[in-house]
Amino acid sequence: MDGSPCQRTRGKNMHRFFVEPSGIDEAQISIRSPEDRKHMLKVLRMRVGDEIEVSDSLKFEYVARIVAIDSDEIRATILKKHQFQREPKLQTTLYQAIPKQGKMDVIIQKTVELGVTKLIPVLTERSIASGESLSGSKLERWRKVAQEAGKQCKRGFIPAIGPGVSFQEMLPQFSEHDMVLFPYEQETERTLKAVLRTASESPQRVAILIGPEGGFTDKEAAAVEAAGGLPVTLGKTILRTETAGPAALAMVMYELEL
Numbered sequence: 001m002d003g004s005p006c007q008r009t010r011g012k013n014m015h016r017f018f019v020e021p022s023g024i025d026e027a028q029i030s031i032r033s034p035e036d037r038k039h040m041l042k043v044l045r046m047r048v049g050d051e052i053e054v055s056d057s058l059k060f061e062y063v064a065r066i067v068a069i070d071s072d073e074i075r076a077t078i079l080k081k082h083q084f085q086r087e088p089k090l091q092t093t094l095y096q097a098i099p100k101q102g103k104m105d106v107i108i109q110k111t112v113e114l115g116v117t118k119l120i121p122v123l124t125e126r127s128i129a130s131g132e133s134l135s136g137s138k139l140e141r142w143r144k145v146a147q148e149a150g151k152q153c154k155r156g157f158i159p160a161i162g163p164g165v166s167f168q169e170m171l172p173q174f175s176e177h178d179m180v181l182f183p184y185e186q187e188t189e190r191t192l193k194a195v196l197r198t199a200s201e202s203p204q205r206v207a208i209l210i211g212p213e214g215g216f217t218d219k220e221a222a223a224v225e226a227a228g229g230l231p232v233t234l235g236k237t238i239l240r241t242e243t244a245g246p247a248a249l250a251m252v253m254y255e256l257e258l
Contacts, residue, residue, distance in 0.1 A: 016053040016151045029054050029064050031074040057157040084156030088115040090257045091205045094245050095170055097124045097212035103242040105145050110246040112149035112159050115253055121164035126214035134164030171227040178203035182229035183248050185238050192232040196255040206252055210245045
């Protein structure tokens, strides 16, 4: 069905949606996701004439105006097209030891807002969670949290969540990064600021490793360092696991991106 042709421009309050490139052509965007269509029509009460923001999750984002609302899709005419304007050039991966229930949601939400590229849940010796947290319904819920946070802060793409890995599976992945930062409560001399400011070359791919509530065992800490992780201190106080990741990411972004 087509709604009223009356135009309603939302300006800065335009809502953002993510659409697969197959749903975008030179002139028009087709939103076919049942979840997005339900949210647009039932929650946001959108109608023909409303303007929206759309990202293809690859390179481009658009401003478009809804021109038709059908039973299986919402169609919008493209008004503007440009490359991502808010995505950091720095690629960051957060390896987050799985914390107690509920805390990962907060970590994902805040790090997505801060510009993380990817978050990988890690099962360590002192993780409270079981191996079930590396896949299945919990991982899907975390991805949904990332999607909602990405929409809210208008990211160009939704940061990848997972797949989760064991501690031993994580270590070989360090070689994919230019720098691996390891905030560690036993490190008191080497600061994160000093490491970032004295790097011989500005890193393009940075990983941050955060431990669980009980921290890493001595054996795990030694293995991280042997694999190339740089133990650093984030300051004089000991941060909770749900605070450490966002804090470290914000510091890295301040030094290397802003």
